[in-house]
Amino acid sequence: MHAPQNLSPEARQQRQAFYDRIGQKNMTPLWEVLGALVPPQPRSPAQAAHWRYAELRDQVLEAGRLITAEQAERRVLILENPALRGQSCITQSLYAGLQLILPGEVAPAHRHTQSALRLVMDGEGAYTAVDGERTTMRRGDFIITPAWTWHDHGNLGNEPVVWLDGLDIPIVRFLDAGFAERSEQSSQDALRPEGDALARYGSNMLPMDYQPKLADPTKVFVYPFERTKASLAGIAAGPIDAHHGHKLRYVNPATGASPMPTIGAFAQLLPAGFETCPYRCTDGTVHVCLEGGGEVQVGDQSWSFEENDVFVVPSWHTLTLRARRQSILFSFSDRPVQQALGLWRDERL
Ligand code: GTQ
Numbered sequence: 376m377h378a379p380q381n382l383s384p385e386a387r388q389q390r391q392a393f394y395d396r397i398g399q400k401n402m403t404p405l406w407e408v409l410g411a412l413v414p415p416q417p418r419s420p421a422q423a424a425h426w427r428y429a430e431l432r433d434q435v436l437e438a439g440r441l442i443t444a445e446q447a448e449r450r451v452l453i454l455e456n457p458a459l460r461g462q463s464c465i466t467q468s469l470y471a472g473l474q475l476i477l478p479g480e481v482a483p484a485h486r487h488t489q490s491a492l493r494l495v496m497d498g499e500g501a502y503t504a505v506d507g508e509r510t511t512m513r514r515g516d517f518i519i520t521p522a523w524t525w526h527d528h529g530n531l532g533n534e535p536v537v538w539l540d541g542l543d544i545p546i547v548r549f550l551d552a553g554f555a556e557r558s559e560q561s562s563q564d565a566l567r568p569e570g571d572a573l574a575r576y577g578s579n580m581l582p583m584d585y586q587p588k589l590a591d592p593t594k595v596f597v598y599p600f601e602r603t604k605a606s607l608a609g610i611a612a613g614p615i616d617a618h619h620g621h622k623l624r625y626v627n628p629a630t631g632a633s634p635m636p637t638i639g640a641f642a643q644l645l646p647a648g649f650e651t652c653p654y655r656c657t658d659g660t661v662h663v664c665l666e667g668g669g670e671v672q673v674g675d676q677s678w679s680f681e682e683n684d685v686f687v688v689p690s691w692h693t694l695t696l697r698a699r700r701q702s703i704l705f706s707f708s709d710r711p712v713q714q715a716l717g718l719w720r721d722e723r724l
Pocket of ligand 1: 542
């Protein structure tokens with residue numbers, strides 16, 4: 376888009392002097408930056424990256440020897456995009472981290488305007504409580520804490536429990552709309568029995584007087600892995616998509632929209648030996664391998680991945696997945712934001 380310009384040294388100097396003068400008044404010429412501001416296609420500053428769980432686990436457990444959950448409030452190791460170090464984000468719009476809670480510990484109740492998801496990776500016996508209801512965290516469960524809902528975590532079992540946190544922290548930061556508060560109670564009182572929300576809102580039925588608004592997050596705050604696996608196994612008997620394998624998106628069952636307005640989440644099954652056709656989309660996406668293993672290629676980078684490995688595919692980077700064994704992948708992205716704004720695009724290559 377930038378027309379080549381053959382500038383004489385004098386003209387160049389004259390322009391630079393002008394830029395310097397207006398610079399002192401906090402102005403700058405658009406024409407020097409237009410190409411970068413309005414690129415012909417996305418050029419994410421983020422980079423594809425991969426974290427092996429075998430290494431993550433050791434470091435997370437080491438953090439468990441250095442600080443308690445109580446002291447840390449949330450004992451989390453943030454997964455930072457290698458090209459965005461220091462910004463606490465894994466893509467431009469999303470945050471990811473691994474949280475550890477040891478037997479007997481409590482991560483005290485708080486709430487914030489940032490929306491969060493948890494993907495349970497390792498260990499049994501922990502729970503998350505969301506607005507007065509607890510859910511036991513089982514491996515592969517996808518749990519959400521929508522904006523401004525009270526939440527606390529605890530571990531009643533006898534092994535360390537590790538999960539992946541995904542939050543819209545960079546989006547809320549960008550909008551300068553972050554609020555947070557700590558509860559006086561470190562653990563919320565149970566207002567409803569475990570399973571209540573899933574029975575009321577997540578079983579193809581809804582309470583008689585419940586009229587959800589389209590932008591509301593779902594009242595279903597846990598999507599048990601058992602159910603996800605059953606759905607994936609069910610569709611795997613049918614035709615397969617060349618670019619996605621057998622892939623489904625998690626929804627608010629009352630509206631069909633994403634579970635939370637800022638974060639979309641997905642689960643996919645790739646049969647043993649299956650290779651996806653190259654695909655790209657504008658939502659930079661974080662993946663977790665829940666079962667199986669294989670190879671991921673992003674542009675000219677590639678990795679092999681195993682269970683619980685995490686990898687990130689930035690916006691408009693071409694992705695190919697190959698399953699060595701039958702594999703189940705969880706993923707999340709800012710797709711609902713882009714779709715609400717009419718920005719989202721994808722391309723099947
Ligand atoms: O569990 O509430 O990874 O507030 C970052 C911020 C987790 C949480 C994070 C949080 C939480």
